[in-house]
Amino acid sequence: MSARPAEDLVKQWESEQALLRQQVVEGDTEDWQRAPDFSGLQRVGGVDLSFIKGDDVNACAQLVVLSYPDLQLLYEDSQMVTLTAPYIAGFLAFRETPFLLESLQHLERDQPQLLPQVVFVDGNGLFHYREFGLACHLGVLSGLPCVGVAKNLLQVQGVNKDEEHQSQIAALQKGGDCFPLTATSGKVLGKALRSCNKSSKPVYVSVGHRISLDTAVRLTHSCCRYRVPEPIRQPFTAASFSCCVSGFLPSVSSSAGKMHAVGSLLCRKEETASPSQPPRAKCLERPCEAATKALSRCTCPLATGSVWTQLYASHTPAAATESQSPSDRPTVSPENTFANTSRLQIHDAKNEVLIMLGTFQEQ
Template sequence: MFAPPGEDLVNQWESEQARLRLQVIEEDTEDWQRSPDFSGLERVGGVDLSFIKGDDINACAQLVVLSYPDLEVLYEDSQMVTLTAPYIAGFLAFRETPFLLEALQRLERNQPTLLPQVVFVDGNGLFHYREFGLACHLGVLSGLPCVGVAKNLLQVQGVYKNEEHQSQIAALQKGGDSFPLTAASGKVLGKALRSSNKSSKPVYVSVGHKISVDTAVRLTHSCCRYRVPEPIRQADCLSREYLRTQFP
């Protein structure tokens, strides 16, 4: 177990988020992002952490790189890690980022030609209490374009999962349909996306770094064979498989 974070540490975390927030680029910066069919995009990455049943500190950090548009696995890296921070909504990055960054650095050192051109992150980007979720954190620290994809809605900045939200979800007719997640300020912090025709439950997409919201949504949809985009789904499957075989 983890000791509850002191108020001083929380303040330190908040100020670090505020500092790094200034470095987030919320627009498309790559040529392939402007292409209608993402021509020029060849590698998409996915990251995730999987845990053992009753263990909160030991986890498997996973990085996968898939080909685009075929979504075939080109690279995979599973690494057991020891976490140093507890899970606290709004501060997920301080728990996971260090190990995801290390995985990206191992890849850059060993097989730089396989570095992904964009990374899908399991969690929110700008759709966050202070507009700086895990996807932004990893994006800024790695310098890579990142997209945040959350499987559950985080109620933040005036976005609630009330009946209105439910009706908006019901209005998503087919894969690719979406609606904006608008903050009280009027800013669109992300979008709820029906990622496939089969799944009526949407995923929540937001900007991590170096990509626009609309491009992030369009790209996410194009990487979905199932509800969760393939890079994240593969990272999840492979890290679980690793734990299954290494810790029976």
């Protein structure tokens, strides 16, 4: 894209953002939001786009709806999409919102009784260059209450990842503790929240639409079993796994082959503090070489056993394993089996992430 078209597009998008920004409601609008225990809230949703490593055009648009307060899966939808709008820092919503909005509209048409009463967005809301991030954009266009939850700090409007910020993080002693993200203007744009006792690394919560910041923080904490709230922590269910594999691994014919190959392909986007670079894809790869062969137990200290072995055993046709000698067949020690569940375990250097086919649980 040449400089002039890019400049014209930025001006157009800035104008659209300014108009839509005027429609953002920064306060509570629902009775359940004012209740101490969120009485009346029954369904919470989460949306996200997941990318393939090295590909910032093709993505998997995902929507999940969970029951509240038990956070059980009620609905999920995953669709492969092709992003046509260019990436320009501060305008991520123009690339992603159309597909996320389509997922919500599809649900409203087909199963309106499952439409979420609030939507968690993997990204920022008012905590944004022009106070109109992805969560605001989706909220205004959908009309639904939205909460922005970012895993990384967007350094904007005087909020920086400096020593003061780090000391504030260190002061968060338990799940639910938080501190404000205050712009140079004095306005509080969001809050850094220690979402659970298990993780000392905060998430960054901001208003998207039709909810107050205090309520957004309180609700986010109530939806966290781990660091990231459940509606956006469960991006890869059986449907989304199948969607991604079918769309990007057409040359891998066997189920076992696809499951092994996808481990190095599935990615999660992360916001970057640099305005000159698009969000980087953080690949959930396997650092443990022993597990990559699928026939040996994992020796990685973070693991209890190779579930790659179990995947191989569970999804390889019987004829393929019967032809092997007993010593060569994939085996899993009883203490390391997961009853009735096929799982794909992947280790991240900072977070142990367990992606399961059919059920998701982080250990």
